[in-house]
Amino acid sequence: MITTLTINPAVDYTVKAPELKIGKVNRVEFVSKAAAGKGINVSKGVKNLGEETKALGCIGGESGQFIGGSLKELGITTDFTWIQDDTRINIKVIDDLGHETKINQLGPKIPKEVLEVIEEKVISTIDESEFIVLAGSLPSGCSEDFYQKLINKIKEENNNIKVFLDTSQAPLKLALEAKPNLVKPNLRELGEVYGKELSVEEAVEISKNLVEDGIEMVLVSLGAEGAVLTTKEGTLKATPPEVDVVSTVGAGDSVVAAMAVAYLNDYKIKDMFRFAIAMSIATILRPGAEMGTLEEVNQYLDEIKIDKLELLEC
Ligand SMILES: Nc1ncnc2c1ncn2[C@@H]1O[C@H](COP(=O)(O)OP(=O)(O)OP(=O)(O)O)[C@@H](O)[C@H]1O
Numbered sequence: 001m002i003t004t005l006t007i008n009p010a011v012d013y014t015v016k017a018p019e020l021k022i023g024k025v026n027r028v029e030f031v032s033k034a035a036a037g038k039g040i041n042v043s044k045g046v047k048n049l050g051e052e053t054k055a056l057g058c059i060g061g062e063s064g065q066f067i068g069g070s071l072k073e074l075g076i077t078t079d080f081t082w083i084q085d086d087t088r089i090n091i092k093v094i095d096d097l098g099h100e101t102k103i104n105q106l107g108p109k110i111p112k113e114v115l116e117v118i119e120e121k122v123i124s125t126i127d128e129s130e131f132i133v134l135a136g137s138l139p140s141g142c143s144e145d146f147y148q149k150l151i152n153k154i155k156e157e158n159n160n161i162k163v164f165l166d167t168s169q170a171p172l173k174l175a176l177e178a179k180p181n182l183v184k185p186n187l188r189e190l191g192e193v194y195g196k197e198l199s200v201e202e203a204v205e206i207s208k209n210l211v212e213d214g215i216e217m218v219l220v221s222l223g224a225e226g227a228v229l230t231t232k233e234g235t236l237k238a239t240p241p242e243v244d245v246v247s248t249v250g251a252g253d254s255v256v257a258a259m260a261v262a263y264l265n266d267y268k269i270k271d272m273f274r275f276a277i278a279m280s281i282a283t284i285l286r287p288g289a290e291m292g293t294l295e296e297v298n299q300y301l302d303e304i305k306i307d308k309l310e311l312l313e314c
């Protein structure tokens with residue numbers, strides 16, 4: 001089973017403002033409302049790809065109830081911890097120029113006792129999980145080393161379990177020291193950790209160092225340019241086909257979901273990467289944070305170009 005933790009879930013409202021005007025009244029067309037947050041999106045993706053998943057995290061208020069209800073409808077097992085304050089609402093604004101403006105709230109403060117309960121739930125799921133995916137920002141109340149400490153605890157409990165991490169800024173920087181099995185920053189997020197804007201070549205160099213330090217797989221996503229995946233076997237570059245994007249929200253999460261599913265099913269690295277990038281194409285052709293389906297992924301597999309970056313091989 002693939003367990004996900006979303007410590008800062010969200011209800012995503014996606015709206016269309018054909019010509020978004022800053023500082024003016026914008027009349028928008030409502031597109032969708034979805035249970036989201038990075039780990040929850042990963043669970044939705046895993047479920048669509050036919051594997052068992054359980055979503056952990058903390059939710060509160062009406063938005064929390066909406067998330068619980070939506071995941072139940074999708075047939076996803078959950079074990080959320082309730083908090084007093086409302087789960088945040090994130091707004092995604094799509095315009096006719098193809099921009100997606102993302103307005104993400106910080107999220108409610110999580111009491112210390114709730115964090116302890118969540119940690120216990122993560123640890124107690126270890127025996128029934130092959131993977132634990134930790135994903136998304138940390139809300140206030142959570143110290144920046146939350147993921148780092150949690151990964152250390154998980155690994156102490158059972159070193160065979162695979163931990164996939166998708167976060168950014170200080171929580172990512174600190175958690176790299178705990179050596180999760182997979183990290184999936186985008187190019188900007190990786191640059192933030194190293195304090196500069198990175199070229200793809202520099203990102204690959206950093207990825208190689210991280211792999212040498214003991215992180216099994218480093219996948220740096222590059223938006224429309226695809227992604228680079230570095231493992232002990234070397235570095236691969238995936239190039240997706242050009243498509244008419246509906247919404248890129250959750251594209252990165254769909255990559256994480258598909259990597260976990262492919263890993264669980266013993267795919268070879270190249271096939272795993274192709275599967276994950278095909279999943280991202282299936283996802284960006286759907287509105288809001290909707291994830292692609294297995295049938296759609298199979299349609300795009302042959303359209304993903306995978307190259308070995310020979311000069312940069314580990
Ligand atoms: N415009 C696009 N055209 C084709 N593929 C895209 C496009 N945008 C994203 N993708 C695919 O989705 C994958 C993940 O996208 P991206 O790098 O934007 O992730 P991300 O920043 O983590 O996204 P998010 O945080 O919204 O989940 C890319 O590696 C690529 O395969």
Ligand SMILES: O=P(O)(O)OC[C@@]1(O)O[C@H](CO)[C@@H](O)[C@@H]1O
Nearest residue numbers: 010036037090104136137250289
């Ligand atoms: O604020 P965070 O936790 O970094 O990201 C939250 C979020 O932007 O990530 C998902 C897309 O990846 C959205 O569903 C959600 O609104």
